[in-house]
Each structure stands twice: as structure tokens, then as C-alpha cells.
Amino acid sequence: MSGWNRRFISSVVFVVVFSAFSTLAFSQPSSVLEVGTFSKEKAGEGLPAGWKPLIFKKIERHTDYILVKDGDTVVVKAVANASASGLVREIRIDPNEYPIVQWRWKVINILQKADVHKKEGDDYPARIYITFEYSPSKLNFFEKMKYETIRLFYGQYPPLAAINYIWESHASVGTIVPNPFTNRAMMIVVESSEAKINQWICEERNVLEDYRKAFGEAPPAISGFAIMTDTDNTGESATAYYGDIVFKKVAGDCP
Numbered sequence: 001m002s003g004w005n006r007r008f009i010s011s012v013v014f015v016v017v018f019s020a021f022s023t024l025a026f027s028q029p030s031s032v033l034e035v036g037t038f039s040k041e042k043a044g045e046g047l048p049a050g051w052k053p054l055i056f057k058k059i060e061r062h063t064d065y066i067l068v069k070d071g072d073t074v075v076v077k078a079v080a081n082a083s084a085s086g087l088v089r090e091i092r093i094d095p096n097e098y099p100i101v102q103w104r105w106k107v108i109n110i111l112q113k114a115d116v117h118k119k120e121g122d123d124y125p126a127r128i129y130i131t132f133e134y135s136p137s138k139l140n141f142f143e144k145m146k147y148e149t150i151r152l153f154y155g156q157y158p159p160l161a162a163i164n165y166i167w168e169s170h171a172s173v174g175t176i177v178p179n180p181f182t183n184r185a186m187m188i189v190v191e192s193s194e195a196k197i198n199q200w201i202c203e204e205r206n207v208l209e210d211y212r213k214a215f216g217e218a219p220p221a222i223s224g225f226a227i228m229t230d231t232d233n234t235g236e237s238a239t240a241y242y243g244d245i246v247f248k249k250v251a252g253d254c255p
Helices: 006-013 020-025 141-154 207-215
Strands: 032-036 051-054 064-070 073-081 086-093 100-107 124-132 161-168 176-179 182-192 201-206 222-230 237-248
Touching: 032 086, 032 222, 073 222, 100 124, 124 237, 161 207, 176 207, 182 201, 182 207, 201 207, 222 237
Parallel strands: 161 182
Antiparallel strands: 032 237, 051 086, 064 073, 073 237, 086 222, 100 201, 100 237, 124 161, 124 222, 176 182
């Protein structure tokens, strides 16, 4: 599995098909799907409902995630010190029906050594991580064999691909490049530099369009969603805050 991003492979453990609970929760038609309702949680009381830790076996130091109150709203605070881990939500979404993802985030600092083009710079104060279901029809013979090998080892297929919406340090907003560890994960720069640090930013992206731009084809179903603040490659520190996350049928103004 040389060349495969350890974070991409590790997501196999957490990003799985819908549980019966999840299917029930989203069986009713709605214009909005709530993925991260952090504002409905209580500050200081463990992890948000429906979210699990995303831990990487070869990384000893983990990012700390805690529910805190920022003003009048409960959000997730992430603190990384030469560390990496995330929070993941197992969820199945049809991007054709719900193509728009909307979220709020705030970073306190950017990383000086971060570089979206290099393995040693593959760190971000904040990232939104979306995985897509395995789909053999979209792979060639050799790629299928890789996925079969991983399935034999882990017991199930890894995601077909992933999109990372990132807060970068130097690359221009709008940059789309493969992750330096694997071309199955594409990095999309949503914010960059220090221009907007220490302020809440509402983001809205069309996942359907972004996937087509990144991979040159229509996406399969979304299989999972994660938030992650990581600094293990650069050895730096970062603090970020994540607000509510939703998928929508139609784009609209951020609240």
C-alpha cells in the first residue's frame, strides 16, 4: 500500500455504510440535512452526538477536541500540538440530492511550514474531510486489486475518494491539487493566509461540482464526514473552532 495516505486508509475503520439509526434519522424528506449540530450540545460534555474519534495508529500525539461555548453558541474547539486526529461522522448522502455543504469555522493561527504540495507540509489549522463510497465501475483493474487487498486486510472497502476543504497558509484560494500522499484525496483551498484569522467564517460549497472538477467525473454517494486540525508533519501548533455543518438541496446565503 505504498503511496496511500495513512489518513485515507485509517478512515476505513470509521467510515462505513449507514447504520439502521442513521437511515431512520434521514428517511424523511427535508431541504436540509444536519450533519454537525454542535450548537445543540452542552459545553464540556464529551464529543458531539453521532461523532467518533478518528485516530491514526502511527501518530502518538492526538489533537484535542472539546465542546465549548463561543459567545452564546456551543462549538467544537480543536487544539493541535505537533499532533493529528479528527472527529468523524458516519453518514450516507446522495450528492445529487444534497449537493451543497455549509459550515462555519474560525482559526486562531495559520501554519508557517504548511505546504499543500509537500508531504512534510500536509498540515492545516482546519479542514473539512468528505469521503465517497467505493465504486468498482470507476476504477481500472490495478486500482481494483488495491482495493481488494485493503478489503481483505480491513474487512471492508476503503472510500473511493475524498475531498478536503482546507484553510491553507500560502496557496491561493480556489487551488485544487492532489494530496501529496495519494491522488484519491483532492485538496481544495477555501481560505488562505492570515487575512481572516480570529473571525467566524461561513463557507458554502457545491460538493457535486467540486468533485467533478477534482476528479473529472460524477461522484458516488458520500460515505462519511470529518473535521480535522493537524500539525504532525510540520511540528507546529494550531487552534481552530468548528460550528454547525449542514447539507442542503439549494445554495443560499450563509446565516
